Amino acid sequence: ETGVTQTPRHLVMGMTNKKSLKCEQHLGHNAMYWYKQSAKKPLELMFVYNFKEQTENNSVPSRFSPECPNSSHLFLHLHTLQPEDSALYLCASSQGPASNQPQHFGDGTRLSIL
Amino acid sequence: DQQVKQNSPSLSVQEGRISILNCDYTNSMFDYFLWYKKYPAEGPTFLISISSIKDKNEDGRFTVFLNKSAKHLSLHIVPSQPGDSAVYFCAASDKTTSGTYKYIFGTGTRLKVLA
Numbered sequence: 743e744t745g746v747t748q749t750p751r752h753l754v755m756g757m758t759n760k761k762s763l764k765c766e767q768h769l770g771h772n773a774m775y776w777y778k779q780s781a782k783k784p785l786e787l788m789f790v791y792n793f794k795e796q797t798e799n800n801s802v803p804s805r806f807s808p809e810c811p812n813s814s815h816l817f818l819h820l821h822t823l824q825p826e827d828s829a830l831y832l833c834a835s836s837q838g839p840a841s842n843q844p845q846h847f848g849d850g851t852r853l854s855i856l
Numbered sequence: 857d858q859q860v861k862q863n864s865p866s867l868s869v870q871e872g873r874i875s876i877l878n879c880d881y882t883n884s885m886f887d888y889f890l891w892y893k894k895y896p897a898e899g900p901t902f903l904i905s906i907s908s909i910k911d912k913n914e915d916g917r918f919t920v921f922l923n924k925s926a927k928h929l930s931l932h933i934v935p936s937q938p939g940d941s942a943v944y945f946c947a948a949s950d951k952t953t954s955g956t957y958k959y960i961f962g963t964g965t966r967l968k969v970l971a
Binding site: 849 | 888892898901949954956957958963
């Protein structure tokens, strides 16, 4: 039990579908993150939220739309994805977005785009 | 161009011996470094960290060493155990334009501890 729960664990979708990834943290943290991990590549930061406000968008295409309704929940809405978007999507949280506050990760959603 | 590099994709070590995992970085402004461990089908788990004002941090069997002049850090595991078999990621903390911090990760080293 990591304290960060992601659902679903696996998702297969077509390029025209709309789906959402969900992340919930039970650690009382204020900052939440979305990362993408493609095969043989390092984890790549997508978005950062601090106290529900987006503070970082790492040049992510608009077909990925994050939502943070409160400090415990983070969503990633997916629409019109491309095959190259197939990857492991990881959510993380930390006490704050400071450098010395380790991020705690969920187990990820394995996304496959047909 | 990768700012955090783990040049060894894999490492095998006998149980009981020392495992040394290496990481190099290019940005001298990084001020905090972390190691994460990842088992298959699980997310990365925070292992140990070090601030740039220190050169060593120890936690049980795990020690991280930082050599700022060489822009190099290493993770030592002594003694290595079969349960340590996992992928280890090095990460560096980088300040963003918005004033927050983001982690830059290496590509990972797969450690296999042989019984």
